[in-house]
Amino acid sequence: MKLRTFQISSTLMWGWRSILDIDEITTIDNIIYNVKLKLKHYFKDANLKELETATDILQLHCHQNMNYIRNNEEIIYLCDHCHNIIAN
Numbered sequence: 001m002k003l004r005t006f007q008i009s010s011t012l013m014w015g016w017r018s019i020l021d022i023d024e025i026t027t028i029d030n031i032i033y034n035v036k037l038k039l040k041h042y043f044k045d046a047n048l049k050e051l052e053t054a055t056d057i058l059q060l061h062c063h064q065n066m067n068y069i070r071n072n073e074e075i076i077y078l079c080d081h082c083h084n085i086i087a088n
Contacts (some may be wrong), residue, residue: 001021001023001043002021002022002023002031002070003019003020003021003022004019004020004022004069004073005017005018005019005075005076006018006019006020006031006035006075006076006077006078007075007076007077007078008035008058008077008078008079008080009010009041009077009078009079009080009081010058010060010061010079010080010081011081012054013054013058016035016042017075018034018035018038018039020034020035022031022066022069022070026066027029027063027066028062028066028069030066031062031069031076031078032060032062032078034061035078036055036056036058036059039055040052040055040056043055058080059080060078060080061064061078061079061080062076062078062079063077063079064076064079067081
């Protein structure tokens with residue numbers, strides 16, 4: 001099990017953190033999917049419907065690649081507010 005912390009960096013959702021086992025995840029798209037899914041469930045459980053819906057429009061990306069994520073234990077940021085997108 002290789003746990004990593006991912007944090008959203010965006011205007012509305014800044015600070016949301018999810019811990020994922022990256023041994024079970026093979027792409028950054030899967031990381032983003034799982035982080036957004038956890039966030040949606042959190043909002044749903046709290047009956048925050050507008051924020052739950054707002055999660056769908058987040059255009060998250062990551063500036064690191066999977067090799068970097070696997071080999072570093074620092075917080076990995078997923079952002080939606082810059083134009084400097086690096087490919088998976």
